[in-house]
Amino acid sequence: MPRRTAIALAVTLALSAAAAAQDAPGAADHPLVTRYPGTELAWQAVENFMPFRIPVGPVTGYRQIDDWIDAEGRVTRSFYSYRGTDRSFDEVYRNYLDAFTAEGFDIRAQGISDTRAGAEVGGRQWLDVYLRESPLPKAGPVGAIAAGTSSQGGQGGFVASKDRAAGMVHVAVVVEQHAEDQVAALIDIVEAKPAEMGLVAVDAEAIGRDLAEKGRVVLDGLYFAFDSAELEARSAPALEAVAAYLGAHPDRRFYVVGHTDAVGNFDYNRDLSAARAAAVVAALANDHGIAHERLQAHGVGPLVPVFTNADDAGRDRNRRVELVEWPG
Structure with missing residues (x-):
């Protein structure tokens, strides 16, 4: 048979x-x-x-x-x-x-x-x-x-x-x-299968709420090309929301801080995180008219994880850009 x-x-x-x-x-x-x-x-x-x-x-x-x-x-x-x-x-x-x-x-x-x-x-x-x-x-x-x-x-x-x-x-x-x-x-x-992305993005109200409670906010909805500091086009709604908040608070200054997962060389990850933070600052300044001196880009690589780096889901959450209060 x-x-x-x-x-x-x-x-x-x-x-x-x-x-x-x-x-x-x-x-x-x-x-x-x-x-x-x-x-x-x-x-x-x-x-x-x-x-x-x-x-x-x-x-x-x-x-x-x-x-x-x-x-x-x-x-x-x-x-x-x-x-x-x-x-x-x-x-x-x-x-x-x-x-x-x-x-x-x-x-x-x-x-x-x-x-x-x-x-x-x-x-x-x-x-x-x-x-x-x-x-x-x-x-x-x-x-x-x-x-x-x-x-x-x-x-x-x-x-x-x-x-x-x-x-x-x-x-x-x-x-x-x-x-x-x-x-x-x-x-x-x-x-x-990959997670269905693009379902969560920041808005001006959420930015203000997290900054008031935590002094920082994760800028969900920012997407970079793989292993690159190039912002993808689908990041536009998140950048518009950040620009709206910054425009409504013209006297405040912020650090823009990039983070990576722990995979690979430390120095490379630190440099990549800094380059991604700088790309966000450039997009806000060049495309949305936010004064460059109000924003300062930094990268800390894998030094501040928010989830474990032992699995894909945790590493994905650790790759992020945050807006952090700049006192003074």
Whole structure:
């Protein structure tokens, strides 16, 4: 029988089993993969956009894995449960692995462990470190796998990626023999995509409010070309808002301070942050008639982070330009 036909039959079985399963309210199979026949979708969580980490290496120390995929995008986490003694975790695991391999996914890491202390990919220690980075609820149907209370031993896991026309997708699958009559499967799917930008920009009222409360304001809505101090055209609304505030307060002076993330050379980042601050000052002076002597550009590079530099989301927030009160 051709392989594609076999997969189609599995899909039909899965859909018929789904009708009888006691799925969690509102939960649904992800379009990327059907469930194993006879399983119920006991828990699911979906986030439209969030950072997410998936390990692709073994445990190398206490709660430590060295190799990770750091992605961000739409995250779907699904927990399936199979009740019965006629299927083993190994059979369910190999069905998922075979299906993703057949669909052209790159298997980034895989492993099976017969003990509860396995540090290899797919082992219990590996899963514990994974779930510390990407936690699951401790209560409810998924709580047992999250807490590591499986009493039967034996589990497997793999991580797979595929670059599709719609963007990169990463999948982590963990299957365990949770009890003599229960096989549990956790399937995490990350559809990588950039955050939808341009939804937040400063306005004159917000600038005044933040300056009154904090003495500084982050100038959201400023965009620079990659690794450059060149302001992009879509920065115009934010620059107009800043100019409106400055025009309404002609006696006040401000520092314009650039910030970067911590990636790369310190001196380079400091210079880049200063150049971006100077570009904002130049745009306000040349295009909006703000007196140049009222603004002083500075760059501090990565010295004043507001979020962690350990992930993409934090680094993105640390790359910013602020307007800071200039006393006197």
